[in-house]
Amino acid sequence: MTSATTTPADRADDERRPGGARPDTGEPSPARRDPYDRDVLPAPPGASRALLRELVGPHKVRAWCAAIMLLVQQAAVQAGPLIVAYAIDRAVPALRAHDRGPLIVTAVGYIGCALLGGWLQRTFIRSSAIVSQDVLLELRGRIFRQAQALGLDFHERYTSGRIIARATSDVEAIRELLTEGLQELLNVGLSVLYIAGVLIWLDWRLGLFSLATAVPLVFSVRRFRRRSKRVYTRRSAAMASVIVRFSETLGGIRPVQAFRRERANDEAFARLNSAHRAANGDAIVEMGRFTVSSWLIANTSVALVVLWGAYRVAAGSLELGVLAAFVLYLRRLYAPIDPLGMFLNSWQSAAASLEKIAGLLAQSPSVPEPAEPRALPERASGRPGRAVVFEGVRFAYRTGGEVLPRFDLAVPAGQTVAVVGATGAGKSTLAKLLARFYDPTSGRVTLDGVDLRELAVPELRRGVVMVTQEAFLFSGTVAENIALGDPDATPEQIEAAAKAIGAHDFIAGLPEGYDTDVRKRGGRISAGQRQLVAFARALLADPAVLILDEATSSLDVPGERAVQRAMHTVLRGRTAVVIAHRLSTVEIADRVLVMADGRVVEDGPPSELTRADGEFAGLHRAWRDSLV
Template structure:
């Protein structure tokens, strides 16, 4: 069952993954990286569109037909002026016919109604399409972030993850809800207008092509600068959000160390960076939009001048000139509108880069290809030639061979950084070893399903995190569907029942976020009850008694003596009083076990544990 020791899978996830984390803050990506990011973002968009292809095709058809109906108006007016009105006057013998004029008016009204109805249709269809895509993306981000390994969450701050789920998805929502439909309808409208102008008069079409050159150059100038500006805006926005979340999350530490002024200064600096980045993009837009308006009005004036002379020469009819003027004016209207949404497009593109980068992160702890079932775990743990390092960093745990029989209570002691918590995280499979294998009842942890592993191994950490909800709901996390009697029995076992009963609503008391209504020691007791209710084969307590006072710790120790009798327990503690209930003590230093024995044997000796125990006794005096 032993396995060889490649470095952690996915620790170096390649350029795309790097771009999604640290590289996303680089404002000047080289061309190759930029293309890779663009391909990654487009691939994400395609995957979101794939389940909604039918609605997407319907939306495109509605856009095309509605814009064709809109463009028909000036051509119908030209026909009415140049043909329907003369037909109304008739020839020299009289007998004019109103039919062409009525036909022109009816056709114009029909085109207007059709354009309005189809526009309403594609706006609604676009909204349904965008919301379906956003729902899919929100679910993906949440589920994928939960699936990622602990290594990712320890290097990727919670503020950045929240920014992906909130501000970045909001930027995408703005684009998908109205931006893409406006860009698509504007582009189709411009295409149909250009075709209509060439159909009416190719000379005016040539003038329009000449005007298109400065418009294209201005657009390219804006595109290059706005891309950098909006990426900078997204980065500074994310930094501002991260700082705010960290400040509010750690508000107790802020108050305790009087950090309000310092944090306010940093917030002012980040807010000023965001203001400057936003102002740069606004200033670019302030040049782009007036430039487009100037080009459009100049083109209309040129068409009027050239067309007016041609009407005088008889080379162009009045109705056709009017239609050409209307078309030329309308040709530049979508450009102005598209320029407004280009801001949203750039912002959403930058957001899409970050979200696609997050989704490309690969879990370093992966589910097995061929899982082995372990329904009734006994709790025997074996370290077989285990080595561990974080990514490509130095070795934290040198080669280790260790056997812990089922049902044994083992205490891990040693100085900070000795490797105790790393050992526990390997048993809980928060990380995989870089070499060798960790076995549970002879089965490599990498071959177990997440369900079997989490049922067999439970870890209680120092943090004792409580979710919003009642005390009973937090305890029941260890065993979903547990009865009130089972929840109360678990609380009694760890000495938590009395203080829970004293709460305003007992077990139904809402602890609020992070357990705001209970003390740190009480939160720890609730987390113990949660772990004991799960009834795992292996229970890991990582500095779990550090938040308890002496009386509470003694209550917990009484519960531990009762409940740890038939299961394997690994207790990591600096308080040596917690070690007294252990069957065996492992003393660690520099990632290695340097002493191994019963508490009594090691206390009576002259080694590290004896020295630690003597120092602890002196501290009590």
């Protein structure tokens, strides 16, 4: 039972696309653009820094120990040129006077510093790797938990490809910074401090001159950071767009091939891929500019220091060993230019990624847990259902108009209500409000008098279960998929639920029975068999309220009959709301609601509505004629 026209309510309800995407390009419609259409979600100021502190906080002791080890390691490494200066100015003259002691001290000191520096470097890398991997482990876990906690409205608007990008490419960018770039930054920072102090201690005039010549390098770094930040933010967004297009195309590979969308998808993907290539090219150009300008500054600085230092050596105001130490230290000071550029690349990429992850983690669930949850009253003996009441409910999606202008409905415990109507009438919205995938804009939905917003989410999910048209199955065995209804169920209970639904025979006929892997999305079994497994899962969950959202609309006649027999079993005594497109499904209902434009226009037993001269009677006659 479908409508030939599409109304605004259609787009806002049954046929809403995530993010208000255009069907031809997948890009968001300008009229519906909102924060979820952007790759970077809004977050409070300083959210990324706060997130970093939270992640590193539990590892402060190990991080400080690693920092101390690196401090000592740099002292050992930077002692090398000083030992060389001592050898030139003291040990060699002493050797000419037949005194080998200073030279032996020099050799032992140089070798000892090298060994100590290498051991400390190894220990630091191991310790920092443990910290970084723990941080990444926690970060991935937070992203995954947040993705599951956020409401249905978020996932319908913020594509799964972007969430995948947060957990993969963005976490990988942070990993590169923590495992490779951060050590380089600490090494560079400590070496600059050590070298600056030693140069001034060796000869304060030449030391200050050397540091003054490096000032232009500081401005070069600042300019590179400012320009590259924009480039890497754009590159990260381009990469996320590529992942989104890739995942959505593969997720919808059947309609892509059925409607010959390969060429159009190739063209769309080529545009996104070209944008990513352009962003990468801009990053390479910025890196090239920084490297060339930095080495020009470095070589000019070393040349000036050597010229003045040589003049002073010739004048006798500076020792040759000190000048040699200056040259060695300056080479060490400027040697990290290329690694520094790579680190700044990693830094900007990781900063952009951390900002996106912080934005995702800052989103609040649209259906939050109540501060003080209430418990449902005990169900009466022999009364598995609960009373459902919609009181003055209004609801509007953020990207569309009002779907339910005002809705009042009372469903007694144990009653089965079928809801019919044209596409976009508000049927699925009613089901989503009852399952608390959304909260009403105003009014309330109650279960035995308790507002759904006052129930703890675990108790609500035990009490209200939805079986959808898709009947989604996870990769794993048939038994594991049925046991989702009750993870503590025994194999005997699982088999009993399957028998009660009428699924046992086909399951027993599978290659490995209940241990047969259904594979991705249950692709190993038919649509009707997947629905039977979903009903067995619902029966095992033993909910008080069951919602069936077009559970037979995609089935053939034999499959529909098998599922309807299962529906009789699973609905017995429970409160049920059945969203129906096929009027054959309505026959099992105690009561029928006909909806139009978010309102109930007819309400009554199916037999009475069939005899009346109303909209349902017309739909019923059309359905009977189609069977003939």
